[in-house]
Amino acid sequence: MSSSIQFASVDDVRDRLAEQGYIASPAVATTVYLASVLGKPLLVEGPAGVGKTELARAIAAAHQAELVRLQCYEGVDEARAIYEWDHAKQLLRITAGKDESWETARTDIFSEEFLLPRPLLTAIRNDGPTVLLIDETDKADVEIEGLLLEVLGDFQITIPEMGTVTATQKPFVVLTSNATRELSEALRRRCLFLHIEFPSAELERQIVESQVPDMPHALTDSLIRIINALRAMPLRKLPSVSETLDWARTLMALGAKDLDPELVSQSLGVILKHQDDIDKAREKLDVAQVLE
Amino acid sequence: MTEVVDRLVGFVEALRSKGINVGPSETIDAAAAVEVLGFDDRGLVKEGLAATLIRRGGQRDVFDQTFDLFFPKAVGAPSATLQFEVDDVEVSDIRALLAMALAEADLRALEHIAEIAVDFLGRVGQEGTNTAGWSAFQTLERLAPSTLIVPALEMRTSSSQGAGGSGGASQQGSSGTGEPAFAERVARDEVRQAVEAFREMVAAEARRRTAEVRGRELVTQHAVRTGGNQIDFLSANQHELEELRRSVQPLARKLASRLAAKRRRRRRGPIDIRRTVRKSMGTGGIPIKPIYVKPRPSRPELVLLCDVSGSVSGFSQFTMLLVQALSAQFTKVRVFAFVNAMAEVTDIVKESTGAGGSELAHRLTHEARVTNWHSSSDYGSALVEFEENFASAVGPRTAVVILGDARNNNQKPHFEALHAIAARSKRTFWLNPEHPSRWGLGDSDALEYGEIVPMYQCSNIDQLSNFITKLLPV
Numbered sequence: 001m002s003s004s005i006q007f008a009s010v011d012d013v014r015d016r017l018a019e020q021g022y023i024a025s026p027a028v029a030t031t032v033y034l035a036s037v038l039g040k041p042l043l044v045e046g047p048a049g050v051g052k053t054e055l056a057r058a059i060a061a062a063h064q065a066e067l068v069r070l071q072c073y074e075g076v077d078e079a080r081a082i083y084e085w086d087h088a089k090q091l092l093r094i095t096a097g098k099d100e101s102w103e104t105a106r107t108d109i110f111s112e113e114f115l116l117p118r119p120l121l122t123a124i125r126n127d128g129p130t131v132l133l134i135d136e137t138d139k140a141d142v143e144i145e146g147l148l149l150e151v152l153g154d155f156q157i158t159i160p161e162m163g164t165v166t167a168t169q170k171p172f173v174v175l176t177s178n179a180t181r182e183l184s185e186a187l188r189r190r191c192l193f194l195h196i197e198f199p200s201a202e203l204e205r206q207i208v209e210s211q212v213p214d215m216p217h218a219l220t221d222s223l224i225r226i227i228n229a230l231r232a233m234p235l236r237k238l239p240s241v242s243e244t245l246d247w248a249r250t251l252m253a254l255g256a257k258d259l260d261p262e263l264v265s266q267s268l269g270v271i272l273k274h275q276d277d278i279d280k281a282r283e284k285l286d287v288a289q290v291l292e
Numbered sequence: 293m294t295e296v297v298d299r300l301v302g303f304v305e306a307l308r309s310k311g312i313n314v315g316p317s318e319t320i321d322a323a324a325a326v327e328v329l330g331f332d333d334r335g336l337v338k339e340g341l342a343a344t345l346i347r348r349g350g351q352r353d354v355f356d357q358t359f360d361l362f363f364p365k366a367v368g369a370p371s372a373t374l375q376f377e378v379d380d381v382e383v384s385d386i387r388a389l390l391a392m393a394l395a396e397a398d399l400r401a402l403e404h405i406a407e408i409a410v411d412f413l414g415r416v417g418q419e420g421t422n423t424a425g426w427s428a429f430q431t432l433e434r435l436a437p438s439t440l441i442v443p444a445l446e447m448r449t450s451s452s453q454g455a456g457g458s459g460g461a462s463q464q465g466s467s468g469t470g471e472p473a474f475a476e477r478v479a480r481d482e483v484r485q486a487v488e489a490f491r492e493m494v495a496a497e498a499r500r501r502t503a504e505v506r507g508r509e510l511v512t513q514h515a516v517r518t519g520g521n522q523i524d525f526l527s528a529n530q531h532e533l534e535e536l537r538r539s540v541q542p543l544a545r546k547l548a549s550r551l552a553a554k555r556r557r558r559r560r561g562p563i564d565i566r567r568t569v570r571k572s573m574g575t576g577g578i579p580i581k582p583i584y585v586k587p588r589p590s591r592p593e594l595v596l597l598c599d600v601s602g603s604v605s606g607f608s609q610f611t612m613l614l615v616q617a618l619s620a621q622f623t624k625v626r627v628f629a630f631v632n633a634m635a636e637v638t639d640i641v642k643e644s645t646g647a648g649g650s651e652l653a654h655r656l657t658h659e660a661r662v663t664n665w666h667s668s669s670d671y672g673s674a675l676v677e678f679e680e681n682f683a684s685a686v687g688p689r690t691a692v693v694i695l696g697d698a699r700n701n702n703q704k705p706h707f708e709a710l711h712a713i714a715a716r717s718k719r720t721f722w723l724n725p726e727h728p729s730r731w732g733l734g735d736s737d738a739l740e741y742g743e744i745v746p747m748y749q750c751s752n753i754d755q756l757s758n759f760i761t762k763l764l765p766v
Binding site for chain 2: 026189
């Protein structure tokens with residue numbers, strides 16, 4: 001059983017993602033293609049804001065597939081990840097049918113009507129093409145990883161009262177992680193691993209051009225050069241692709257023609273999220289001026 | 293096909309020897325990936341293998357270097373050198389080419405120049421013997437690329453003022469006359485990065501050429517750097533120390549969550565009636581799952597005594613920064629530094645967290661009184677001085693961690709001072725960056741100190757994180 005999402009070749013991946021506004025590097029395109037052919041889940045790591053979640057969105061959009069998202073957080077459990085019985089509704093049902101026997105009530109209250117499917121079950125029961133996004137896997141507790149192993153291994157879920165649900169089509173699974181916690185070796189082994197770094201200058205220029213088409217070329221170039229210079233500095237939070245795009249949009253909204261120190265200094269808050277970082281960057285950019 | 297399989301298995305073995313744990317199932321995945329992708333495009337094969345064989349970030353460097361050895365992009369002398377008819381290419385010619393490529397930050401041109409430079413300048417040893425090879429060090433020494441930063445910068449400014457767009461293949465339009473001057477401020481950094489990239493290219497090319505004469509396995513073993521978590525603190529070079537410092541924050545975050553989890557798991561409080569009753573609503577008022585009160589966190593105090601003398605300073609500084617970054621996990625962290633005199637440096641370390649470079653080292657030697665009249669380390673007198681001046685820092689809730697190689701320069705070891713510290717503290721540990729086989733040799737008092745307090749080897753990040761999460765009381 002291969003994945004319900006199929007690509008013809010690596011180039012096909014790149015073109016179809018580009019149609020959705022996601023410019024994929026060769027590494028991203030190759031890994032996505034392999035994941036679709038080998039039918040393995042894709043584990044995406046990288047700094048915040050490089051487009052990990054966006055990748056899953058773009059893959060789903062490229063195939064008009066349904067995107068099912070499980071957002072992980074500390075304390076997420078089976079009830080939030082797989083399914084849950086609607087207890088309140090079950091109680092109402094039992095009180096409503098006072099005179100019937102326990103046998104009938106039991107078969108009735110453990111039926112489809114009282115089941116609350118959560119993302120994992122939804123993705124497995126889905127008939128059409130599906131992309132299952134398990135976001136920020138590292139935020140979840142270790143126990144959930146065991147659960148994921150089981151689900152991602154066989155793509156089936158057993159509900160004791162109703163029987164086993166098996167996927168008719170394997171969903172395309174994307175797990176993302178910010179590496180706040182080491183994911184277990186077992187989970188890593190079952191996935192294809194993709195580390196998305198900050199893009200090269202060339203790739204980032206393409207991304208800006210596709211997302212902010214009105215931007216003048218010269219402005220894009222200087223913008224990317226400044227961003228890359230900032231990334232080389234020891235900052236607490238390095239500006240990521242999403243910050244680059246925010247900045248580009250800000251500059252467009254301000255009607256900037258080219259970058260001048262005044263403008264950069266004012267809009268640094270868009271790309272840097274800590275006050276010390278902003279101070280450091282200001283100092284650095286001014287020092288360069290002194291040297292000239 | 294068997295040849296491909298052999299090459300792949302050899303590659304996997306080389307990766308294992310470099311600390312990337314690749315199991316058989318990954319190897320099978322990799323083979324499947326290669327089958328799907330074919331061998332037409334080297335870039336595709338590389339990404340395909342990376343996706344299947346690598347399991348975490350930070351392994352990519354090792355992977356890339358090893359991949360270039362096992363699946364080289366060319367064999368023998370590079371085609372770029374064939375353009376040169378004459379045998380004796382002058383160093384100055386290559387330097388001129390390099391300056392131009394640096395000015396344009398043209399990575400492809402840089403790569404060609406690296407190939408040429410290694411071929412002409414890097415040859416070492418006797419041809420035909422097992423000393424033959426190509427040396428990146430020698431190439432870079434003769435080429436001195438960092439002296440080209442200034443000329444490259446000049447070239448860049450003159451070309452952007454002049455006609456513009458002169459052959460800037462990789463940067464369409466960026467060198468045109470419309471170039472805003474402001475972005476030029478970062479030009480120096482850009483050229484510096486290009487030089488750094490060039491160094492890497494030369495090293496990669498030298499490895500490739502040497503592997504052809506000396507065998508891939510040998511070159512992998514010696515010339516490919518090990519991954520960040522395995523770098524030995526004592527033998528790390530400047531570049532690697534920088535890398536270590538950069539990893540402090542992410543590592544601290546990771547360790548903090550492990551420590552927090554350990555603390556959560558360890559104890560549970562009495563039943564929380566209110567929340568248990570509330571939770572039981574879902575099951576018709578029957579309290580199926582009791583809820584416990586979360587215990588109040590009792591965090592230990594931590595006192596670090598760090599040897600900051602030259603021999604172990606890299607290790608000490610890294611650990612200081614790491615512990616400071618972890619300070620939320622402890623009630624109180626106090627850091628003391630010594631060479632032969634003890635001084636409290638908690639504030640200096642706190643201010644240096646997050647700042648990169650050698651700032652910490654500089655401030656430690658200039659603002660703290662860590663030496664008396666001589667400058668070699670003396671654990672005995674440092675410990676005695678700690679007992680005299682800072683005895684109140686250690687109490688029954690304090691964990692004391694001593695960092696150092698216990699090389700006492702044949703001074704009096706003063707075991708009784710360590711005894712006193714260990715007796716008053718909750719736990720005392722000694723972390724020694726040296727391999728246990730060297731403990732007790734020469735002027736090392738490690739074995740004697742190790743009898744008083746437990747001593748652990750701690751020579752890389754893996755061992756250090758292991759110590760922090762497994763042994764430190766939380």
